[in-house]
Amino acid sequence: MSNVEEIIASPSFFLGFHLKSNRAKEKKARRLEERAAMDAVCAKVDAANKLDDPLAAFPAFKKYDRNGTQMKKVMLTVFKHNHGAYQFFREALQFEIDETSPSMSGCCGDDCSYEILSRRTKHGEASAGHTHGGGHCGGCCH
Incomplete structure (x- = not known):
């Protein structure tokens, strides 16, 4: 018998195919x-997108009047070490470091781990000339 015939005749040869077959089945099952x-997730998203009124389950928000708030700017806090978020808000959404941010107010310098970013709304742009003087430090980062 040749070496090839011995290998094919051995039980371990077919066991190897069987193991590969099981691994392939497991992989397919995982997929x-x-x-x-x-x-399932796509079905939930599709169902949510088909809702006529997404806030129907939250009647308290029915009274919310977005234009009635006369909000002058939108503010958020971002950690300095979160470079992806920091870059996204600064570059993609055009947020700027707010004057109340610890790095701008001078109260904490570089010791603070976050920045306060802001962006003026359309209502805020109309009143941009009106600013409040004075510094800021009321335990901002401690």
């Missing part, structure tokens, strides 16, 4: 589970 999970 099917992932696909089913993704399909």
Whole structure:
């Protein structure tokens, strides 16, 4: 018998094919589970997108009048070490470091781990000439 015939005749040769077959089945089962999970998420998103009034379940928000707030600017806090978020808000959404941010007010310098970013709204741009003087430090980062 040649070496090839001995290898093919050995039980371990077919066991190897069997193991590969099981691994392939497990892999396929995992892919099917992932696909089913993704399909479930997509179904929820589709259902949410088909809602006529997404706030119907929250009657308290029915009274909210976005234009009635006369909000002058939008503010948020971002950690300095979160470079992705910092870059996104500064570059993509055009937020600027707010004057109340610790780095601008001078109260904490570089010791503070966050920045306060802001962006004026249309209502705020109309009243941009009106500013409040004075410094800021009321335990901003301690």
